[in-house]
Amino acid sequence: MTAPKFRRILLKLSGEALMGDDAYGINPAMLGSIVAEIKSVTDLGVELGVVIGGGNIFRGVGGTATGMDRATADYMGMLATVMNAMALSDAMRQAGINARVQSALNIEQVVEPYIRGKAIRYLEEGKVVIFGAGTGNPFFTTDTAAALRGSEIGAEMVLKATKVDGIYTADPKKDPQATRFARISFDEAIGRNLAVMDATAFALCRDQKLPINVFSIFKTGALKRVVMGEDEGTLVHV
Ligand SMILES: Nc1ncnc2c1ncn2[C@@H]1O[C@H](COP(=O)(O)OP(=O)(O)O)[C@@H](O)[C@H]1O
Ligand SMILES: O=c1ccn([C@@H]2O[C@H](COP(=O)(O)OP(=O)(O)O)[C@@H](O)[C@H]2O)c(=O)[nH]1
Incomplete structure (x- = not known):
């Protein structure tokens, strides 16, 4: 059997991915299938950090549409990611994966705070670390949290699991003519203003110099293929 290409990775899971076909919240079947995908790579001995979004529950910009103060809405969004992190961690426990949740906002009765050294220790012990509450700051996104935590833990790659199977010339949900990049440089992705990930991330x-691979969360086996170094989704490189 060939070995995985990466020893330590940071997986960004879109909050909306957890909805499955539902309109809101966490779909248990979808959660189960995501956990099965994750197990396929932790079983290979890959060390895994996870940053999870909150868009299935609450998004800051959605709150501002109703007149809410942006920072207040963003704190609500961050709390939504903690709920997702807890649901994911529990689903992992049920699947026999040892996981820990760390939150960028202190809610110590609920989950432990983010402590970088401890997170790295957990990873070395083979535990999955789920980072909740994004960066802990309003006006940021969980994509940026993935870039930040990925850098902090020394991940070799950020894997963005989302609803589309890569980065396209335009949003494929709006433009059916859009074509997918197999590879794209950071400069080009930023220059073209491709909205699949925010410019800060x-x-x-x-x-x-932390590469990103964007791939579909709905495609069975895609996560493992990325980890094995196979051609999957879009690679964003320096
Ligand atoms: N150029 C593009 N290539 C791929 N997806 C794009 C592009 N521009 C916009 N998107 C949209 O970005 C979405 C992925 O980001 P998003 O869902 O916001 O991630 P997250 O849920 O993690 O915030 C896709 O669902 C897609 O519709
Ligand atoms: O560092 C962060 C990360 C997230 N958020 C808030 O949390 C929400 C949910 O995160 P995100 O939209 O990134 O989740 P996803 O799109 O992955 O579901 C965002 O809309 C923001 O309001 C924030 O304020 N700071």
């Missing part, structure tokens, strides 16, 4: 990964 792209810029941080570029500066840290």
